[in-house]
Amino acid sequence: MSFVEFLTDPNVWASFLALSAMEIVLGIDNVVFISVMVQRLPKEQQLMARRVGLSLALVFRVIMLAFIAWFIHMTVPIFTVGDYAFSWRDLILLAGGLFLLFKGTREIHDGIEGEEDENGAKLVVQSLTAAIVQIGIIDLVFSVDSIITAVGMAEHIEVMIAAVAVAIAVMYFASGPVAGFIERHPTTKMLALSFLLLIGAALVADAFHFHIPRGYIYFAMAFSAGVEIINVLATRKRRKTRAAEKKAKLGAKG
8 A cells, every 4th residue: 555545545544533532532541640640749840740751651652563563462371370361461450550559549648648847738759750650650551451452443553653642642731731630629639549549440350351341430530520520610619709708798897
């Protein structure tokens, strides 16, 4: 197939659009994790952490696509334990799932009982290097499912790389507003951490060949996020009402 025929083939464009949409949806997990991780960094380092983290996500996916023939064999069982046959993919998902469960639980604990300085402010205990390393680990885990999805939905590696690049670009522009929203509304951080626990449990289940349809998980996340947004708007309205009443009372006294 020539380059012109490739660009004008409707099947190529259809697979590109479908795969891009699927990769963007799968990137939700990554955006949530990165948004939570950068909260523990100083302001001037948060943008750098997001950039490096998403760059690593793109690099991991492109490398896996470049070695796609070898990568496909990652689903071949390498040993069995009882009735379960584990492949390299299963081990990666298991390690990533356990890491998310550990990280989510620890972040929730620190958020509730974390140390404070003499002014009552939460201490920043996360370093830029530590944040990037942890983001890189999870990028690698999420890249596994991303590439397996790409292999199943597209035939041309050029289409896969283009779709992955589009998804990373969307994740880059979405991660800033999501991180900003979590920072402005601290209660949403606990919700985001609960999402990480949910995603971690799903990865562990996948490792043991018990697949939880991602549609159920994303629906639960969307529903919870919708309820939280309503709570934030209601709280904002109550504050405005109280501020207006206070101003009215002060005006009446004057």
